[in-house]
Amino acid sequence: MDIRSYNSKAWDNQVDSNNPWTIPVSPETIAAARRGDFRVLLTEQKFVPADWFPALPGLDVLCLAGSGGQQAPILAAAGANVTVLDNAPKQLARDREVAERENLALTLVEGDMADLAMFEDESFDFIFHPVSNLFVPDVRPVWREAYRVLRPGGTLLAGFMNPVFYLFDYDLAEKGEMVVRYALPYSDLENLPKERLQAYVDAGEPLEFGHTLTDQIGGQTEAGFSIVGFYEDRMRDIVISEHTPTYIATRAVKR
Numbered sequence: 061m062d063i064r065s066y067n068s069k070a071w072d073n074q075v076d077s078n079n080p081w082t083i084p085v086s087p088e089t090i091a092a093a094r095r096g097d098f099r100v101l102l103t104e105q106k107f108v109p110a111d112w113f114p115a116l117p118g119l120d121v122l123c124l125a126g127s128g129g130q131q132a133p134i135l136a137a138a139g140a141n142v143t144v145l146d147n148a149p150k151q152l153a154r155d156r157e158v159a160e161r162e163n164l165a166l167t168l169v170e171g172d173m174a175d176l177a178m179f180e181d182e183s184f185d186f187i188f189h190p191v192s193n194l195f196v197p198d199v200r201p202v203w204r205e206a207y208r209v210l211r212p213g214g215t216l217l218a219g220f221m222n223p224v225f226y227l228f229d230y231d232l233a234e235k236g237e238m239v240v241r242y243a244l245p246y247s248d249l250e251n252l253p254k255e256r257l258q259a260y261v262d263a264g265e266p267l268e269f270g271h272t273l274t275d276q277i278g279g280q281t282e283a284g285f286s287i288v289g290f291y292e293d294r295m296r297d298i299v300i301s302e303h304t305p306t307y308i309a310t311r312a313v314k315r
């Protein structure tokens with residue numbers, strides 16, 4: 061299966077079914093961001109600490125796999141020059157919608173987070189990468205490419221899944237039962253029983269990969285980043301969150 065093309069259509073489906081990560085922000089949120097009063101999510105519930113942001117006006121920002129009419133227009137309204145790269149045309153259309161509604165300049169690029177060849181080395185000051193690398197089979201190229209396109213001293217904020225999430229049978233976990241079924245690294249394509257995988261594909265659901273912390277955190281440091289900030293967050297309405305945080309956020313600097 062061509063996973064990039066499959067997940068592109070699957071995320072377009074998420075837009076059609078109003079997944080919360082595809083719903084554009086309100087005019088009030090943009091007006092507040094224009095006054096410098098903004099909050100954005102890298103994970104699901106906790107807002108990114110304000111001191112994780114440099115002064116945004118005039119900064120070249122890449123929202124990496126971060127479309128959906130949310131963070132990119134907020135950062136643009138706060139004064140940054142924002143480029144959004146995403147794999148799903150309908151997700152990018154959400155950002156276009158907000159940009160047109162609010163008269164904001166956004167550069168929209170359809171592409172793969174693992175291949176940023178369309179950008180020169182050292183093109184950006186700041187990369188905002190919300191939880192999305194669960195949709196690629198290999199995260200190492202994502203960190204290497206992010207490092208390459210950042211200017212020295214630039215910052216990468218990344219949200220990603222705590223891999224422990226992928227140990228459990230997800231369908232049972234949704235019903236409140238925790239059953240350890242899988243090992244890490246995890247792949248929907250390779251590890252789901254055939255009929256369960258087929259049911260996800262028939263429903264047009266995005267397919268996911270559970271990366272190890274060696275790939276998530278070690279992958280960033282190996283690419284050259286220094287990690288200078290960390291927090292965890294929890295998914296709503298799922299029993300796993302009663303036992304462990306399910307998301308990790310890191311702040312990393314290109315020295």
Ligand SMILES: C[S@@+](CC[C@H](N)C(=O)[O-])C[C@H]1O[C@@H](n2cnc3c(N)ncnc32)[C@H](O)[C@@H]1O
Nearest residue numbers: 071125126127128146147148172173190192195
């Ligand atoms: C959970 S959404 C993240 C964006 C959202 N605005 C948020 O607040 O978290 C995941 C995004 O990753 C994008 N995506 C999935 N696979 C991708 C890939 N290979 N390259 C770029 N974007 C990808 C999806 O299209 C989707 O917009």
